[in-house]
Amino acid sequence: MSNLDHDSGYGGSISDGYINDGSKHWNPGMTEDRYLPGDIFEGEGGENGKRVMASHVHQLYYNQNRAALGRQITRTVETLKALQQMNATWPAQYPTVRHPQPPKPESRPGMTHSQSSAGGSGSAPRQIDNKPFRPDALKRAATSLGEASSAESSSDAEQRRPKQPKEPERLITPEAAQDFSVLKLNMNVQGFTQAEIAHSMKKESIAALLDGKINQSIKHLLLLRDRIEDMSSKVLVTGDLNAGKSTFCNALLRRKILPEDQQPCTSIFCEVLDAKENGNLEEAHAIPKHVTYNRNDERTYDVYPLHELEKVVTDDEKYSQCKVYVKDSRAIDESLLNNGVVDISLIDAPGLNADSVKTTGNFARQEEIDVVVFVVSAANHFTLSAKEFLLEAAREKAYIFMVVNGFDNIRDKERCQRMILGQIGILSRTTFKESSELVHFVSSKAIPTAPPTGPPDGGGDGGASGGSGSSSGPSNDFPQPDDEDDELIGKHGEPGSPPDKGKGKDKEKIEDFEKLESSLRRFVLEKRARSKLAPARTYLLNVLADLNLLATVNRDVAQSELDRVVGELEEIEPAFEKSKQARSEVSDDVDKTIEDTCSEIYRNTRTIVTNAISQVAETDLKVPYSGLMNAYQYAEDIKMAMLDDISSAVTMCESQAKQKTIGSVNTIKSLGILHLGNDYTDLTFNSDKMFRGRRDALAREVDFDIEIADFFDISGLWDRQEKVAGTGLVISVLLTSAYLLHSIPHTLPPRLSRRISATLASTDYTHRNSLRISHEVRKILRFPAETLRSGLQASVRDLGEQREERRKVKRESEVARKYFGNLVRETAEGRRKVEDVDLEGAAPGVAGGYESGVMV
Numbered sequence: 001m002s003n004l005d006h007d008s009g010y011g012g013s014i015s016d017g018y019i020n021d022g023s024k025h026w027n028p029g030m031t032e033d034r035y036l037p038g039d040i041f042e043g044e045g046g047e048n049g050k051r052v053m054a055s056h057v058h059q060l061y062y063n064q065n066r067a068a069l070g071r072q073i074t075r076t077v078e079t080l081k082a083l084q085q086m087n088a089t090w091p092a093q094y095p096t097v098r099h100p101q102p103p104k105p106e107s108r109p110g111m112t113h114s115q116s117s118a119g120g121s122g123s124a125p126r127q128i129d130n131k132p133f134r135p136d137a138l139k140r141a142a143t144s145l146g147e148a149s150s151a152e153s154s155s156d157a158e159q160r161r162p163k164q165p166k167e168p169e170r171l172i173t174p175e176a177a178q179d180f181s182v183l184k185l186n187m188n189v190q191g192f193t194q195a196e197i198a199h200s201m202k203k204e205s206i207a208a209l210l211d212g213k214i215n216q217s218i219k220h221l222l223l224l225r226d227r228i229e230d231m232s233s234k235v236l237v238t239g240d241l242n243a244g245k246s247t248f249c250n251a252l253l254r255r256k257i258l259p260e261d262q263q264p265c266t267s268i269f270c271e272v273l274d275a276k277e278n279g280n281l282e283e284a285h286a287i288p289k290h291v292t293y294n295r296n297d298e299r300t301y302d303v304y305p306l307h308e309l310e311k312v313v314t315d316d317e318k319y320s321q322c323k324v325y326v327k328d329s330r331a332i333d334e335s336l337l338n339n340g341v342v343d344i345s346l347i348d349a350p351g352l353n354a355d356s357v358k359t360t361g362n363f364a365r366q367e368e369i370d371v372v373v374f375v376v377s378a379a380n381h382f383t384l385s386a387k388e389f390l391l392e393a394a395r396e397k398a399y400i401f402m403v404v405n406g407f408d409n410i411r412d413k414e415r416c417q418r419m420i421l422g423q424i425g426i427l428s429r430t431t432f433k434e435s436s437e438l439v440h441f442v443s444s445k446a447i448p449t450a451p452p453t454g455p456p457d458g459g460g461d462g463g464a465s466g467g468s469g470s471s472s473g474p475s476n477d478f479p480q481p482d483d484e485d486d487e488l489i490g491k492h493g494e495p496g497s498p499p500d501k502g503k504g505k506d507k508e509k510i511e512d513f514e515k516l517e518s519s520l521r522r523f524v525l526e527k528r529a530r531s532k533l534a535p536a537r538t539y540l541l542n543v544l545a546d547l548n549l550l551a552t553v554n555r556d557v558a559q560s561e562l563d564r565v566v567g568e569l570e571e572i573e574p575a576f577e578k579s580k581q582a583r584s585e586v587s588d589d590v591d592k593t594i595e596d597t598c599s600e601i602y603r604n605t606r607t608i609v610t611n612a613i614s615q616v617a618e619t620d621l622k623v624p625y626s627g628l629m630n631a632y633q634y635a636e637d638i639k640m641a642m643l644d645d646i647s648s649a650v651t652m653c654e655s656q657a658k659q660k661t662i663g664s665v666n667t668i669k670s671l672g673i674l675h676l677g678n679d680y681t682d683l684t685f686n687s688d689k690m691f692r693g694r695r696d697a698l699a700r701e702v703d704f705d706i707e708i709a710d711f712f713d714i715s716g717l718w719d720r721q722e723k724v725a726g727t728g729l730v731i732s733v734l735l736t737s738a739y740l741l742h743s744i745p746h747t748l749p750p751r752l753s754r755r756i757s758a759t760l761a762s763t764d765y766t767h768r769n770s771l772r773i774s775h776e777v778r779k780i781l782r783f784p785a786e787t788l789r790s791g792l793q794a795s796v797r798d799l800g801e802q803r804e805e806r807r808k809v810k811r812e813s814e815v816a817r818k819y820f821g822n823l824v825r826e827t828a829e830g831r832r833k834v835e836d837v838d839l840e841g842a843a844p845g846v847a848g849g850y851e852s853g854v855m856v
């Protein structure tokens, strides 16, 4: 305060000589702040000087607070926008879950973990280490409370976390959702709690809802910023019918702008604004009912000159309200409208009665109304409507500025004060407590006013002479009191006589009114601080608390996700490598199995068929020889028997190949089961179907006619010829013939066998059949081999995809954990800053100043 005594607080000291001539001008270029009342230096030690100083300091604090809140709003909007982006890539969890709170041993239920996994792997994982690898199925978080009843600290909970990656932990309580105020999601489904609905919803849907909430919040914050940056303040003047509201407004303006009448006349809301807001043009804009006013659009109002205002204010049929632009050329330290600090507008409301009390109550509740001034007639006290209004308004606006008007009419002033203050005590305790600042007993009519059209008379110096304004002197037109106890000056028997003639008394009234004015000014400034800054402060505190909770939960969720995927990766990585190795090893094994099987079958078939062909002559074919007559048939039979023998050798080879194939199919199958487990697709293999397509048409192939030569062993014949040489020709012929006929069963088979063998050799029969059989086996084995190979391939691919997906989740979770970790810090920091914005006890010498009634 000692500094303040010497320093304006705006960066320039008094000795800078800005305004040391005491001139009542302000210098807008000097600082950002606009309020610099000229009488700031008048009597430094005087009460007025201190009051002015105090409001000066108040303004300084106001600007500091306003700037701090404005900065925080900007920062919070940026934070929300960043959260929206984050939410798009990493859908934020809506905390129906409670993150581990600092331990509250008495009440806290044991925590149960559940999760919603971001997993979502597209395909089933494969077997790892011969045991099926099955990450847990996706789950949404579910409400679960209190399995264990004993208390548990966060670090206990931390330690309790299983080493193996299981479900990431979520600590669920539906109450956490209740902790939200601004970002609370509106999920109303009858019969379900918010938490239940949240749990049943997809993460993305919740993220989308949250996104909407964030948008709303950003919009609201921007409105709040506009509001705190708005330099205007609206003062609603209301009160009973004929209490003198219009007269009071005129007195504040020092001009008779609003029509005053003995009878109730104001029937619409009249807002009086500085003409500067209307291009310095004095006029009234009457706004027809159901039209939204836009000063720049003349279609939205009718223009009236000020002296015709009466026509407008009484016409509640056509108009709903009117804006009255007036010039207020009083000095900034005197003028309420043009005060150099805020653009104040006065709203003269229609008098209260049973019909209007609701409308006015609603009007007063509007956000833009910073201050409510209640005008009550000193003679009439509070009517029923007044009481109803005040009780209702007290709920919204703790303090009401009370103007007890027509005090000039009261003879026993002390008694009147006592009675009215008593009533105020009942109607608004808070106002009563600050009554020295908030309750003023004045005579508005005693304040000199200039006519609506004429120039303002320039302020209260001497203009109060005779107690009359330039256009309307005090009169006895003030309503007569109902209360018999009230004693009115100029009452019965003195019609028309002024209530007070003494010049000294008028001066007193003017002083009282001026006191009211400076109180009102302080009150407007302070209330403005509350009504403009408090909503921003409260909202910021709420939104930052919500963000902090959201961030804390999501940081924990991100950490859990991270733990989970890191654990899963520890299993997947080696499984993936193993699976890749298995793929190539098994592929080689299978190739080898097929190759070995086929070559063995080829070799085996070749040996057997070759043997069969070469040995067919020695085989007992069991074909009876029934003499020469049937020799030809015999030869045919022998030939067929030989071919059958060879065919059955081939058939035997085929069935051996079948057996071999079954064995190899089983080998491949066991390889599949070994490496793919249950994911191995087993094919049904029916060996009976093998070798059915191509019948061995051997008989057709060996299609030669039996020749005579086949029956004779020529070389044997020549041997014989030698032996029988010397015997007679006939005997010789006979013997030879007999020998030939006799030797047919011996000579025919080798002969036929040779021919068959030669024919088969010429068609490469053995090789062809061996090849055919081994080819068929290869063809059969290729199926399970291919299935196994593609199974292994799929396993590698799946594990690779799983690995990639987990890696992605890991990366995202790391980003999210970091982001939300920062957000936790940022929002806590932001909240502290906003908490530091102290709107209650702001300016020293102002806050609490009402208590004593003197600003110190």
Ligand SMILES: Nc1nc2c(ncn2[C@@H]2O[C@H](COP(=O)(O)OP(=O)(O)OP(=O)(O)O)[C@@H](O)[C@H]2O)c(=O)[nH]1
Binding pocket: 240, 241, 242, 243, 244, 245, 246, 247, 248, 259, 260, 261, 262, 263, 264, 265, 266, 267, 349, 350, 351, 352, 405, 406, 407, 408, 409, 442, 443, 444, 445, 446, 475, 476, 477, 478, 479, 499
């Ligand atoms: N004696 C005396 N008369 C006053 C005072 N203030 C207002 N009046 C008179 O009271 C009557 C009503 O004043 P208005 O200002 O029209 O009252 P109001 O509350 O605006 O009336 P409505 O808006 O119509 O309800 C007028 O005749 C004023 O001259 C005052 O301080 N003393």
